[in-house]
Amino acid sequence: MENILSVKEQAHAAYTASHQLSTISTEEKNKALLEMADALEHRCNLILAENQIDLTNGRKKNLTASTLDRLMLNEERIKQIADGLRQIVSLPDPIGSGISEFRRPNGLDIRAIRVPLGVVGVIYEARPNVTADVIGLCIKSGNAIVLRGGSEAIHTNKIISSMLAAAAYTAGIPAGSIQFIETQDRQAVADMLKLRQYIDVIIPRGGKGLINYVIENSTIPVIETGAGVCHAYVDSSANMEMAGNIIINAKTSRPAVCNTIETLLINKAIAETFVPFIIDKLQAANVTIKGCPQVKALCPNIEDAVEADWSTEYHDLVISLKIVDTLDDAITHINTYNTKHSEVIITENYQNARIFQQKVDAAAVYVNASTRFTDGFEFGFGAEIGISTQKLHARGPMGLTALTTMKYLIDGNGQIR
Amino acid sequence: MENILSVKEQAHAAYTASHQLSTISTEEKNKALLEMADALEHRCNLILAENQIDLTNGRKKNLTASTLDRLMLNEERIKQIADGLRQIVSLPDPIGSGISEFRRPNGLDIRAIRVPLGVVGVIYEARPNVTADVIGLCIKSGNAIVLRGGSEAIHTNKIISSMLAAAAYTAGIPAGSIQFIETQDRQAVADMLKLRQYIDVIIPRGGKGLINYVIENSTIPVIETGAGVCHAYVDSSANMEMAGNIIINAKTSRPAVCNTIETLLINKAIAETFVPFIIDKLQAANVTIKGCPQVKALCPNIEDAVEADWSTEYHDLVISLKIVDTLDDAITHINTYNTKHSEVIITENYQNARIFQQKVDAAAVYVNASTRFTDGFEFGFGAEIGISTQKLHARGPMGLTALTTMKYLIDGNGQIR
Structure with a gap:
């Protein structure tokens, strides 16, 4: 000894x-x-x-x-x-x-x-x-x-x-x-x-x-530091191709890290076309998908998302999908379940981009870019000691x-x- | 009820x-x-x-x-x-x-x-x-x-x-x-x-x-917030009149608040003249004085300072006096006993002023001014929510x-x- x-x-x-x-x-x-x-x-x-x-x-x-x-x-x-x-x-x-x-x-x-x-x-x-x-x-x-x-x-x-x-x-x-x-x-x-x-x-x-x-x-x-239940919200005016690319990148490029997304919120106005589109892409990338009842009504061949899913950091190729009625509902969902790390809206609507950035409570609030950029090197700070998820x-x-x-x-x- | x-x-x-x-x-x-x-x-x-x-x-x-x-x-x-x-x-x-x-x-x-x-x-x-x-x-x-x-x-x-x-x-x-x-x-x-x-x-x-x-x-x-064991250090080159004014102000203008001084450190080179000078002034202002053995050797009619005094915030017209051999000893004493609030050196020596400001660990480190200025209004910030004594x-x-x-x-x- x-x-x-x-x-x-x-x-x-x-x-x-x-x-x-x-x-x-x-x-x-x-x-x-x-x-x-x-x-x-x-x-x-x-x-x-x-x-x-x-x-x-x-x-x-x-x-x-x-x-x-x-x-x-x-x-x-x-x-x-x-x-x-x-x-x-x-x-x-x-x-x-x-x-x-x-x-x-x-x-x-x-x-x-x-x-x-x-x-x-x-x-x-x-x-x-x-x-x-x-x-x-x-x-x-x-x-x-x-x-x-x-x-x-x-x-x-x-x-x-x-x-x-x-x-x-x-x-x-x-x-x-x-x-x-x-x-x-x-x-x-x-x-x-x-x-x-x-x-x-x-x-x-x-x-x-x-x-x-x-x-x-x-x-x-x-x-x-570090806990990341991050969300992407696809607004009714989103460019679908862009949304698809961002979501696949934010979920699959390194699923075990904290700045990946765990939940995808989709505005109901585009759900009928967007949900099948993104589920195809996610399944092609081997992502397990869980959905709320409305998502399942559109694509039955996925798992059920339960209450616990909304606050789970999967650290894995798993994502939960939810359809929301309005931008405000998306913001409320995020502020209820997020760990205040990184959040993104995909939208072409100027007002909605601004409201999302103002009202979402998180360290990094994105418009039309992958949450994977929340990182000391990507921000240009050089090495980082961690990513703070508190406010002080x-x-x-x-x-x-x-x-x-x-x-x-x-x-x-x-x-x- | x-x-x-x-x-x-x-x-x-x-x-x-x-x-x-x-x-x-x-x-x-x-x-x-x-x-x-x-x-x-x-x-x-x-x-x-x-x-x-x-x-x-x-x-x-x-x-x-x-x-x-x-x-x-x-x-x-x-x-x-x-x-x-x-x-x-x-x-x-x-x-x-x-x-x-x-x-x-x-x-x-x-x-x-x-x-x-x-x-x-x-x-x-x-x-x-x-x-x-x-x-x-x-x-x-x-x-x-x-x-x-x-x-x-x-x-x-x-x-x-x-x-x-x-x-x-x-x-x-x-x-x-x-x-x-x-x-x-x-x-x-x-x-x-x-x-x-x-x-x-x-x-x-x-x-x-x-x-x-x-x-x-x-x-x-x-x-x-708020705990204040603050010190004044009188350097060998100090202007005695200035030191007297600062010490009396910092101790007596509002003894119950956190930015008053509790301990006075005096360089041994000027102790023989400065100690009787400041004790007269302090006693005239009704301040109870406690001293280390060296101070007492110069002015026996004061109380003994004991170990606990060096870390006590009196909230009252009480001060403890200590003679130190060097600037470094003063800094070591301060960094050992202070609450990292406000500290002051009284000196005419440029190098000593600089070393004191670099090495003393406190929120506010003064040269030739009263510690009573550590205050939101005095700093020009307007109202304050408190005075932080931590570093984060x-x-x-x-x-x-x-x-x-x-x-x-x-x-x-x-x-x-």
């Missing part, structure tokens, strides 16, 4: 490091990121050996083929992870940049500038690439980090994080800035979620169960600025009140 | 109203605020009658004179509350304003715009003016509101909120937008803190006990924009990924 630090000691070390890390220059941070990327590539074999242990354990535990695939690394994938760190170098450093600056009538000069949050806690499930992504984004934004990964990838995550921590330290990043919690004891997560004095934010990345556990148990502020602090794809807060600097010459 | 709605029903009503309220125009919101202000003045006597009940109960409960004074309303104070609502009319409406706008290479146009948070929950203690302030700021920013006030002011808060709700409704604000929880059952607060599906943020305004209870029990995101979402004085989030609107012509 190794002699490992307690979660509290690790968080305290990160907290101590964060005060120094917040003042490190962009040049130093970039240099460290490049050396961290090199370290992963140079010692690629060590990572692959640890990854083999996780894969062997995973097969014993009968993990699904897709989970094993997400877990599996090879030389090319490690190069991709290293390149991800190099891409972070090219992103602008938000730290120290001005948000606003003004002079008060009494002569006080007030500046609001961006500063790091301090210590970022991330609790995540299987994917090893998250380890490097999150460490890279935190270092670039001057934040210390406490990571807790899932048991499936524990050996891989451990070697990646310790390699990155060592390379960062050698490159001048304060010792203790990168903390990986090694114990698989579940109590470690419960402990971590109460360390409000050391950790400034918790970002859970994983399934609904993990996210809800974190929300219910954390006294540290949480940024909720950050909403939608979170780039580096989501890992910052601000501070007012006030300069005077003796002003009193 | 009245037939009152459950907390859940009230929060649901606010949630339903919030969808309509989010699209109300600035003109309509301003008209409502003016009518709400008039309602308070026109029916002033009704408020005073209810206020008398609270005051009578308060005297029976032996509330302190200062608590009774904060609770007490008269015609002039009601006029001030009404004028507060009128001032909110003159603040710019943040809703709908653009944050950024860009075109992606694939032709997608992406706009980030400000939208209301949705439903704001406020849990507060005695002061009745908070009721009107908070309702006014929420209505102006398009948010529905669920209020839970303290028992001391229950009759006053109930009449003010019901008058404002009635006037708002008459002026076209959606029914249900303003919810005041009338029951004094403590379970109501516990219930409120779990209504994540309806309430977007909880802002506690009150003492440490209330704030900690909310943080520990809420599954809704919380904005922490909002930091420092929170004006109307702290009550907003953003939404991406994406316009395309059939883009798929």
Whole structure:
């Protein structure tokens, strides 16, 4: 048994490091990121050996083929992870940049500038690439980090994080800035979620169960990410070809991710022609279709959609269809069942486009484009730390600025009140 | 016994109203605020009658004179509350304003715009003016509101909120937008803190006990406000007169509020002259002084500062003094004991000013000015919903924009990924 630090000691070390890390220059941070990327590539074999242990354990535990695939690394994938760190170098450093600056009538000069949050806690499930992504984004934004990964990838995550921590330290990043919690004891997560004095934010990345556990148990502020029950609404004036292309793309291009659509709402005025048209297309793409009674009346050879379907994120080639009477009914359905992630209307009607964008409550509201674009890279933000589905602090794809807060600097010459 | 709605029903009503309220125009919101202000003045006597009940109960409960004074309303104070609502009319409406706008290479146009948070929950203690302030700021920013006030002011808060709700409704604000929880059952607060599906943020305004209870029990995101253990550090190069004026102002102008200083750190190089100088001034202003052993060696006729003093917010004419060896020691002391509210260095040394502003972790870091300026009005933001002492979402004085989030609107012509 190794002699490992307690979660509290690790968080305290990160907290101590964060005060120094917040003042490190962009040049130093970039240099460290490049050396961290090199370290992963140079010692690629060590990572692959640890990854083999996780894969062997995973097969014993009968993990699904897709989970094993997400877990599996090879030389090319490690190069991709290293390149991800190099891409972070090219992103602008938000730290120290001005948000606003003004002079008060009494002569006080007030500046609001961006500063790091301090210590970022991330609790995540299987994917090893998250380890490097999150460490890279935190270092670039001057934040210390406490990571807790899932048991499936524990050996891989451990070697990646310790390699990155060592390379960062050698490159001048304060010792203790990168903390990986090694114990698989579940109590470690419960402990971590109460360390409000050391950790400034918790970002859970994983399934609904993990996210809800974190929300219910954390006294540290949480940024909720990832749950996506997204909708497409086909308005009566929609261009049918365009609607078909968008729906097939938004449902089938990567069905397991959060920005795919789960429910398709169709205006009754075009249902008679559109429903058979889209069902043909979806079936040709191997999508299982569930329908409300009105949809089934038009196409009986599909499954029944039940109440639970409207709030289900399938993570799979499954979609539920519903016919609605009006645009307002579509908006009400969406605001009732959505996770406030991404929503799209397909329409040629200007007023309806505008009303949909105003009234639908979601991070990203589209007109005539696939919801699959809700993504840090697609928005042009570079790497992302996650997609926020809550309203506080950050909403939608979170780039580096989501890992910052601000501070007012006030300069005077003796002003009193 | 009245037939009152459950907390859940009230929060649901606010949630339903919030969808309509989010699209109300600035003109309509301003008209409502003016009518709400008039309602308070026109029916002033009704408020005073209810206020008398609270005051009578308060005297029976032996509330302190200062608590009774904060609770007490008269015609002039009601006029001030009404004028507060009128001032909110003159603040710019943040809703709908653009944050950024860009075109992606694939032709997608992406706009980030400000939208209301949705439903704001406020849990507060005695002061009745908070009721009107908070309702006014929420209505102006398009948010529905669920209020839970303290028992001391229950009759006053109930009449003010019901008058404002009635006037708002008459002026076209959606029914249900303003919810005041009338029951004094403590379970109501516990219930409120779990209504994540309806309430977007909880802002506690009150003492440490209330704030900690909310943080520990809420599954809704919380904005922490108000705790203030603030410091002044007198550098070796400080202008002594200026330091004296700032310290006296920051300690004595309103000792009960959060932006006063609680601890004074003095560089040892000037301690011999500065300590007697400032102790004279503080004693002349009736301030009780506690000192570290080095301070006591210079001026024995003061109390001992013990470990607990360094993290105590006195809310009173009390200050603790400590001599530090270096600027770095001062910064370390501050970052160890502060509540990340407001901190000041008094110095004539450019480098030291810069280092202090960079390294001290607080919402507002001053050079040569009183910490008492950390306030929405003093910063020029107009009325404030509170002063955030956390790092997520909002930091420092929170004006109307702290009550907003953003939404991406994406316009395309059939883009798929």
